Amino acid sequence: MEQASPPVGLPAETVVSEQALRRRYVVRKLLRSPTFLVGLAILLFWIFMALFSTYVTRYGPFAIDPYNTLTGPSAQHWFGTDDSGRDVLSRTLAGARPVLEVAPLATLLALLAGTTIGLTAGYYRGIVDEVLMRAVDVLLAIPVVIAGIVIVSGLGASLAVIILVIAILFTPPVSRTVRSAVLAEREREYVQAARLRGESGLFIMAAEILPNCLPPIIVEGSVRLGYAVFTSATLSFLGFGLQPPSPDWGLTISQQSQNIQVAWWTVIFPAVALATLVVGANLVADGLRRTLSE
Amino acid sequence: MRRLVVRRLLLMVPTLLVVSVLIFLMAEIVPGDVGRSILGPYASPEQVAALNHKLGADRPLVERYVRWLGGFVTGDWGESPILQAPVTRVTFESLVNSLLLAAIALVVIVPTSIVLGVLAALRRDSLLDRFISVTSLSLTVIPEFVSGVILLVLFAVVLPWFPVTASAPPGADLLTRIYHLILPAVPLMFVEMGYIARMARAGTLEVLDMPYVRTAVLKGLPQRRVVTRHVLRNGLLSTVTVVGAQVGWLVGGLVVVEKLFNYPGIGRLMAQAATLHDVKVLEATVLVVAAIYMLSNLTADVVVAALSPRVRLGG
Numbered sequence: 001m002e003q004a005s006p007p008v009g010l011p012a013e014t015v016v017s018e019q020a021l022r023r024r025y026v027v028r029k030l031l032r033s034p035t036f037l038v039g040l041a042i043l044l045f046w047i048f049m050a051l052f053s054t055y056v057t058r059y060g061p062f063a064i065d066p067y068n069t070l071t072g073p074s075a076q077h078w079f080g081t082d083d084s085g086r087d088v089l090s091r092t093l094a095g096a097r098p099v100l101e102v103a104p105l106a107t108l109l110a111l112l113a114g115t116t117i118g119l120t121a122g123y124y125r126g127i128v129d130e131v132l133m134r135a136v137d138v139l140l141a142i143p144v145v146i147a148g149i150v151i152v153s154g155l156g157a158s159l160a161v162i163i164l165v166i167a168i169l170f171t172p173p174v175s176r177t178v179r180s181a182v183l184a185e186r187e188r189e190y191v192q193a194a195r196l197r198g199e200s201g202l203f204i205m206a207a208e209i210l211p212n213c214l215p216p217i218i219v220e221g222s223v224r225l226g227y228a229v230f231t232s233a234t235l236s237f238l239g240f241g242l243q244p245p246s247p248d249w250g251l252t253i254s255q256q257s258q259n260i261q262v263a264w265w266t267v268i269f270p271a272v273a274l275a276t277l278v279v280g281a282n283l284v285a286d287g288l289r290r291t292l293s294e
Numbered sequence: 295m296r297r298l299v300v301r302r303l304l305l306m307v308p309t310l311l312v313v314s315v316l317i318f319l320m321a322e323i324v325p326g327d328v329g330r331s332i333l334g335p336y337a338s339p340e341q342v343a344a345l346n347h348k349l350g351a352d353r354p355l356v357e358r359y360v361r362w363l364g365g366f367v368t369g370d371w372g373e374s375p376i377l378q379a380p381v382t383r384v385t386f387e388s389l390v391n392s393l394l395l396a397a398i399a400l401v402v403i404v405p406t407s408i409v410l411g412v413l414a415a416l417r418r419d420s421l422l423d424r425f426i427s428v429t430s431l432s433l434t435v436i437p438e439f440v441s442g443v444i445l446l447v448l449f450a451v452v453l454p455w456f457p458v459t460a461s462a463p464p465g466a467d468l469l470t471r472i473y474h475l476i477l478p479a480v481p482l483m484f485v486e487m488g489y490i491a492r493m494a495r496a497g498t499l500e501v502l503d504m505p506y507v508r509t510a511v512l513k514g515l516p517q518r519r520v521v522t523r524h525v526l527r528n529g530l531l532s533t534v535t536v537v538g539a540q541v542g543w544l545v546g547g548l549v550v551v552e553k554l555f556n557y558p559g560i561g562r563l564m565a566q567a568a569t570l571h572d573v574k575v576l577e578a579t580v581l582v583v584a585a586i587y588m589l590s591n592l593t594a595d596v597v598v599a600a601l602s603p604r605v606r607l608g609g
Contacts, residue, residue, distance in 0.1 A: 035428075141309045142584050145546035146564065150580060153568035154320030230437050234550055237439045238565050253443055257554060261458060264447040271443045275436045282435045 029291045036287025042280025046273075050096040059087035061094035061247040070263040080265035082256055091247040092269045098236075098248040099277065102163050103228035109167035110228075111221050114174025119205045119213075121175065122182025133179075136172040144169050145234055152240040162241055166231050170224050177220045181213040215292040222285035229278050249274040298599075302592050306585065313584055314366075314577055318359050321573040331570045332376055349375050362574065366581075376572045384563060385578045392548050392559035395460070395475050399482040399544065404537060407487040408530065411494025415529075416521070418499060426491065434488025438481040438547045442554045445480055460557035478555040482547045486540045493536040494529070501529040531598050538594020545583050 030036050054060065059077075065085030073080045079088035121132040139147070148165055155161045185191065186209065194204045235241040236250030244255065249270040256266035329342040329349070346352045353361075365372055371381035407430075414426040433441070450458045456477040462470045501507060502525060510520045549561030556562075560579050567575035 138309055138312050141588060142313060142580065143543065143546040143587060145549055146580060146583060149549070149565055149568045150317055150320050150576065153571070154322075226435050230435060234437050234439065234546075237437070237550060238553060239569060240565075250437075250439070253439060254553070257443060257446075260443070260446055261451055264451050267443045268447050271440045274440050275444075278435045278437070279432045282431060286431060 026291055030287060033287045033291065035283045036291070039280045039283025039285075039287060042276055043284060046096040046277050046280070047100060049093045050100040053090070053093035053096065057087070057090040057093055059090045061086065061091045062245055063087070063090075070259060070266070072263070073265055079269045080263065082252075082263070082266045083259055088265055088269055091252060092249075092273050095247040095249045095252060095270055095273060096277070098159075098242050098246055099229055099232060099274075101159065102166065102232040103225055103281075106163045106166035106170065106232070107221055107225045107228045109163065110170035110174050110224060111217065113167065113171040114220075115178050115210070115217060117171065117175035118178025119182055119210065122179040123186060123201065123205050123209065129179075132175070136175055139169070139172045144231060145238075148231060148235050149238060149240050152235060157240055157243060159242070162232060162235060165235075166228050169231070170228065174217075174220055174224065177216055178213060181216045182209055185209050185212050219285065219289045219292055222281070222288045226278055226281040226285055229274075229281055233274055233278075299592065299596060302595075306588050309588070310581055310584060314363070314581060315359070317577050317580055318355070318362075318573065321571060321576065322355055331572070362577070366577070371578050372574045374567075374572055374575045376567075376570050377575065381574045381578045384575065385560065385582060388558055388560040388563040388579075389582060391557065392545075392552070392561060394471070395478060395551070395557065395559060396482070396541075396544055396548065398472060398475050399479040399486070402479070403483050403486045403490065406483075407490035408494045408533060410487070411491035411533070412498050412521070412526070412529070414491070415495045415498035415502065418502075423495075427495070430488035430491045432488075433484040434486075434492075436484065438485055438550045439554050441484050442478070442481040442551055445477055446554075449477060458555075460552070460555035475557075478551045478557060481551055482544060485547055486544060489536055489540060489543075490533060493533045497532045498525055498529040501525050504528075527601070531601055534597050534601070535594050538591045538597075541587060541590040545587060 049056075063086060065081065067085065068077075068081050069083050069085045071077060071081045071085075077087050077089065079092060082088055082091070117132055117136075121129040142150075147169055151165045151168075152161060155165075191204060191208055194208050199208075232241060233248075233250035236248045237254045239254065242248045242251055244251065252270045253267050253274075256263070256270075259266055329344075329346040330337070333342055333345060343352070362372070369382075371385070373379065374381050374384060377384055410426050410430065414423040417423050446458060450456045457474055460474050460478045462474045466474075507520065507524055510524045511517075515523075545561065548559055549565055551557070552559040552562035553565060560583065563575065564579040564583070566572075567579060
């Protein structure tokens with residue numbers, strides 16, 4: 001994955017206008033990419049549902065109805081009801097909220113931490129780099145889901161813990177990506193010029209190198225977002241995520257899968273919903289990658 | 295080469311140590327405890343304390359860790375107070391079950407995904423290429439339990455072709471056991487296949503552009519021969535690395551699939567140990583899995599080195 005080569009060594013005004021041009025070009029190219037647009041539409045649909053699902057559904061996601069448990073799809077309940085008589089359609093749409101609270105926040109935290117670590121390690125090299133990268137290696141030594149289980153079982157499952165755990169587990173890959181982007185930039189003329197001007201390391205990292213490393217960071221962030229949805233759903237499914245009666249999709253599937261032989265509708269709709277969300281997030285990521293890595 | 299392997303093997307030791315310390319610490323800050331897990335929510339605090347004392351769970355953290363570590367290193371992994379069985383036995387019994395499931399998945403995944411990836415690369419930018427890329431990308435990102443549940447509904451409930459559980463009745467022959475494992479293996483395949491296919495495609499594309507491939511084509515060699523003799527050897531190097539790394543993902547997937555299909559593998563054992571705060575089993579399962587994960591990464595690197603003259607001679 002090559003990153004875009006930024007305009008280097010031009011006078012300040014030209015650089016600004018070139019960047020603006022390039023940004024306009026990228027946006028126009030994205031809007032012409034069907035993959036990106038389909039992904040974006042799916043994401044927007046679920047974001048809308050996360051915010052307003054209770055206004056468009058007939059029943060609340062927690063409203064139980066002991067007389068109508070496990071009834072199949074019907075005119076009253078389009079997606080049927082679950083083992084507590086709750087409306088599956090309402091719960092499926094409402095299930096977008098917990099995922100979309102966890103995944104973007106966790107991704108953002110991981111991006112912040114990973115960018116900081118990657119910049120520091122890549123810019124200073126030497127012992128700083130060595131120490132930071134060995135720590136990253138340790139975190140990468142266990143599969144993500146397993147590390148997630150171990151940490152959540154220790155700290156207890158709450159929204160904050162899950163966000164934090166996913167953020168911590170996603171920091172190493174982000175910092176690796178940022179580090180390699182920084183390594184490619186740090187020897188360029190504009191960095192040396194800034195160094196000769198006597199700028200501080202902090203200034204060079206934040207104001208000079210970072211803006212030029214943004215494309216790979218954006219791509220990494222969009223890819224991580226898909227993984228964050230994947231991971232948070234998986235943790236929920238395993239019982240190390242949100243707790244009942246949350247309409248969270250992973251949790252719902254694990255709770256209802258015991259009824260799978262008599263009431264397939266209780267699991268299939270949350271499953272399809274989750275599948276569309278991860279695919280949507282990844283289509284957006286794929287579109288961004290194709291456009292930004294040109 | 296040998297130095298590299300020895301160095302990597304030696305690096306595993308501190309990594310595993312750090313992991314084991316982290317697990318112990320995590321188990322320390324848990325809200326529940328072993329005594330409570332065994333006796334249930336209705337036992338009095340005194341009973342719980344007494345049982346914890348008997349199990350040694352009330353000793354200081356460092357002492358318990360050192361004691362456990364001493365046992366673990368010398369092969370005495372202790373007894374699980376919750377399963378009431380030796381940790382070694384439960385760990386390796388479930389590991390064998392998981393390996394059978396993983397083997398079924400891998401046997402299908404590796405050849406299929408490489409063929410798909412190479413096909414996509416040879417027909418670059420065609421409809422087939424787009425189709426393979428989009429499908430494999432989508433299947434890769436869908437969590438195993440999601441595709442698993444959809445498969446269960448389709449092929450075990452609506453069309454009763456496969457059993458809903460992965461566990462064959464006791465005493466069943468190997469063929470029956472494999473039959474029970476087909477449906478659980480498919481979600482694992484989906485997730486892994488996309489990565490491997492994508493790597494195979496990228497690797498093949500890179501090699502196709504090389505001058506020596508053009509030479510081979512211009513020499514008039516038949517396409518099949520060019521592909522098998524010239525392209526694949528070099529194009530699949532990166533794929534081998536990915537297959538090694540995918541073993542880690544596979545284990546993560548096992549945790550999920552074994553829960554969904556109720557299969558007594560190491561993933562389910564690990565999740566159960568984490569829920570019930572069974573530290574010894576948790577340590578054993580995570581460390582075994584982490585070791586397998588690191589060894590498979592190392593093996594992949596060694597295979598790459600053996601295949602590639604550049605790496606072999608340069609390193």
